[in-house]
Amino acid sequence: MMDGSKLKIFIDFDGTITTEDVGDAIFRKFGDPIKTEAIINDLHNDRITSRQCWDLLCSSINQIDESELNRFINSLSIDNSFHSFVNFCEDNKIDLFVLSDGFDYYIKKILERENLSHLKFFANTLNVVNGKLIPKYPFYNPDYPTSANPKRDHIIDNSSDDDYSIYIGDGNSDKDAAQYCDYIFAKNGLLKFCERERISYYPFKNFDDVKTRIKELLSRKRLKKRHQAQIKRKHAYEAE
Numbered sequence: 001m002m003d004g005s006k007l008k009i010f011i012d013f014d015g016t017i018t019t020e021d022v023g024d025a026i027f028r029k030f031g032d033p034i035k036t037e038a039i040i041n042d043l044h045n046d047r048i049t050s051r052q053c054w055d056l057l058c059s060s061i062n063q064i065d066e067s068e069l070n071r072f073i074n075s076l077s078i079d080n081s082f083h084s085f086v087n088f089c090e091d092n093k094i095d096l097f098v099l100s101d102g103f104d105y106y107i108k109k110i111l112e113r114e115n116l117s118h119l120k121f122f123a124n125t126l127n128v129v130n131g132k133l134i135p136k137y138p139f140y141n142p143d144y145p146t147s148a149n150p151k152r153d154h155i156i157d158n159s160s161d162d163d164y165s166i167y168i169g170d171g172n173s174d175k176d177a178a179q180y181c182d183y184i185f186a187k188n189g190l191l192k193f194c195e196r197e198r199i200s201y202y203p204f205k206n207f208d209d210v211k212t213r214i215k216e217l218l219s220r221k222r223l224k225k226r227h228q229a230q231i232k233r234k235h236a237y238e239a240e
């Protein structure tokens with residue numbers, strides 16, 4: 001068995017760890033349905049950036065009842081194979097990082113509820129002040145303006161040339177980031193993107209599929225890095 005400590009795993013939150021996109025679900029539930037759909041649609045068609053999307057969605061809600069919001073967040077579930085996946089990674093000393101272009105507000109609550117608050121995560125921040133939703137973007141990088149929280153930056157900061165990096169994701173905010181990793185687990189929009197761009201990936205439905213595949217990777221003598229990812233990382237390291 002290979003040494004798991006050489007593996008760095010980066011995981012999307014919304015729709016990957018959770019069964020649905022929590023950020024979108026909040027605005028679909030508490031915002032104006034027509035406005036919300038139009039804003040999310042503009043994001044998915046690259047007409048606005050993710051930061052513009054969140055700003056518009058947050059300002060579209062005049063007054064939110066915080067306890068109702070919390071109750072709603074609490075009703076949303078995670079992939080039930082995620083716990084055994086986290087245990088597997090911890091047993092094998094594999095580092096996990098949750099990367100989200102959504103908000104700390106609900107990520108923290110869901111991870112706490114699941115007794116997973118020890119997991120490292122990077123996300124945008126959201127505060128509820130007098131019933132208003134106030135977003136902030138502590139990791140915003142003007143060089144990558146399409147993301148509010150460019151996941152690639154966290155991949156570069158938290159891995160080195162010696163590591164074998166793995167990405168697990170499902171959507172829009174994963175397209176750029178995944179390309180910096182040596183191995184990609186993809187579903188839904190990310191899968192279609194990889195398919196279209198001819199980027200190699202492994203399809204998955206849940207974290208049991210991911211665990212089975214990573215076990216198999218660890219049983220190999222050595223892992224071959226993805227050449228395109230190495231080139232992308234090299235450029236990023238040089239630019240720092």
Ligand SMILES: [Mg+2]
Pocket residue numbers: 012013014015016169170171172
């Ligand atoms: Mg997602």
